[in-house]
Amino acid sequence: MASDGNIRGPVTASEQSNFDIVIVGGGSAGIATAASIFKRNQNVTLAIIEPSDVHYYQPGWTMVGGGVFSLDFTRREERRLIPSRAKWIKTAAKTFDPESQLVLTADGQKISYDVLIVCPGIKLDWDAIEGLPEALGTNGVTSNYRYDLAPYTNSLVRDLGKGRALFTQPPMPIKCAGAPQKAMYLSCSRWEKAGILQKIDVQFHNAGEVLFGVQDYVPALMEYVERYDAHLNFQSTLVAVDGDAKTATFEQKDGDRIKRIQEAFDMIHVVPPQSAPDFIRSSPLAAENGFVDVDQTTLRHRTYPNIFSLGDACSAPNAKTMAAARKQAPVVAVNALAALESKPPVADYDGYGSCPLTVESGKIILAEFGYDGKLLPSFPTWLINGTRPSRLAWLLKDTILPPVYWHGMLKGREWMVKPHHIGAN
Template sequence: MLAAKFASRSSMRQSWSRLMTTAASSPSSSYKLVVVGGGAAGLAVSSTLADKLGKNEVAVIEPSPVHYQQPLFTFVGGGLKDFNDTYRPTAEVVSPNAQLIPQAAAQINPESNTVTLSDGSTVSYEYLVVATGIELNFGGIKGLQDAIGKNGVASNYSPKYVQNTYEFLQNVTSGNALFTMPATPIKCAGAPQKIAYLADELFREKGIRDRVNVNYYTALGKIFAVDKYANAMNAIAKSRDVNVNLFHDLVEVDGPAKKATFKILGDGARTGDIVTVPYEFLHVTPPMKPFDFIKNSKIANAAGYVDVNQATLQHNRYPNIYSLGDCSSLPTSKTAAAAAAQSKVLKSNLLAQIRGDAAPSAEYTGYTSCPLVTGKHKLVLAEFSGYTGTPQETFFFNQANEHAFSYWLTADLLPEIYWNSMLKGTWSGPAPIRKFANPTSIN
């Protein structure tokens, strides 16, 4: 593990050097299109638009020297994938036709069509796409920042701590293994429970499952938002003796004492009660929030997300601004699958606007997907509209059932699609496949 972490830090330093070299050769501070964010959503858009608009007409503002394929973090935490498979230098995944600006955005100024960078300089745009993702708020839980990475506390949501998950799980011999889900919107809302099933399987393989209590604590009132998949996950949790505790929000971690404290939410008789639980292992999904520079800008809604039309992804007040992915106000689950589908709509509408062809007319219907890993070679492939809660399954079989094919698709095929197609702007989801593989499904 230490060797992997060292290799990761070495790669980051090399990547940062490449980024700074690229920035030093920047030919302009004004662009036809500026994309704020070099994650999956931002690259899916910028790669296509850079090809369509021509070299150096598109700039990508992204401070991280490394791009992570975050959907793989669950597999790393469960000991099923190597951490080194999850990242590549940012400079290598940004389109060669786009200009990479390796700084953080500090302010978006929609009235002047500029973005202020962390060094105080500004970049001008004719059109803007905001795709920053959302911020992990480890400081939102008392004591968590001091405990995480030690004291048996890990999180698959951070590249800094994901390798601790499998390491700490292997050290468990008895006691309580806790897995948490916060009350805030988060990216990949299925991930908090996926690692619980992988841990259960690991404990069974080691022959210690009868000595370990696997407990899933969610601040929400359901194990999953869509009833079809909620029913499936409740049945799986029951069959594995995973104890599901609804309306329990993690509010404090005492690392040295190995205790986790929860506040009971909802409107029941115990609402507001405080419950403290000892643990041997604690997997924390941190609360998440919009980045402050977006929340405090004129492009945000009251909740701090970029205020866009949920069908066209165009800003509700500034027509030359669009947004997609986790930072947008789109009322659907925040996943890479959702970003892929959104990118097709956004690119169609933005290109039409740039060319003066027509008003934005392509519409996003809320499609998203959450592959729920339940063990080695077992997975429930949830696909649905976050707008309606209606399943939109790609394949002819019942995807609420655990299936080895769904596991292979998620663990082996989709990572290749991610690197070789989505980040290059050529993958926008399985809708074309669905027409043949499951023609009776709702599109």
């Protein structure tokens, strides 16, 4: 039970195991959705199933790796963020029985619900790259996708005076598809300012076929690729790392065949392959791709009308970013409350996602787009032209978005993301 104001402590199944709404996942999506629900109805019984004691502001890890944010700036205690009216069940979900409206947990609990919201995030599959788990954190092998390694990225970039720096991007889907190249741009910007960029061979190995999935932003990004003299390798997938030998093995498409090449490195920034969490992929809720099978506009499950999903775990084809979860949370909140009254969804989601591409220290290309690559800018172009680098966009990333996250999104304050009602203009 709560022990200090809004600080939430976990409960056990013996205290309560039947809820109006159960949310699986206490990350960005889960807490924001719970807060938006309570903003509209404080009388619902709601549980959040989440095993972690710590909550991370993951968009900040790129900035930690870039020497901008401190590591502590990106973490807070989970118990201080769970809404005070919610029940925190501190364990992991194991599987689902949607016919009986039950969530089965890792410690043997059976939690029943009238409406279920599934948002446990995405699986980072470090083991999918041979030798990577053993190499991480040593011999120049790092990743901003892990809290404890982002400071190592910072130190590697700071201390590298010459040599070869590799940056990798795995096949889609991944969360924050711009983050792999953000690490490269921020590193190059620092080497440029230090006057040593010309001494460093910078390579970007991307499993995909294009630099960025929305073409409107590519011209400006290419200007920075050329400015930093970074060599682009498309359809090049990292498959192995030998930390002791400081070599990375890539599989590259060469016409109809796949060839293997080895690249030596002095530092390598690795982004791991990603997939739906195992317990989602093996559950009755999964689509063919393993993610929770939802309608992309209402975020309601295609088979079970009292189940919703958002964030990185859902099958909607939007960019998997914190900004997407921020936009999805109010939509799911109002649709879940409608489902609680056996009503159809009342709000829709346009696929909005945002990727602030940190192309140099002090400037950002603010990519904002929805389904099918449609540009969805939040600001007039005279203020921020998202297709061009902007100092104001850097201010947004550096100064404005963190408090918006901690004190807005996670508190149910839906600044600029009010749910769009179906049928409204």
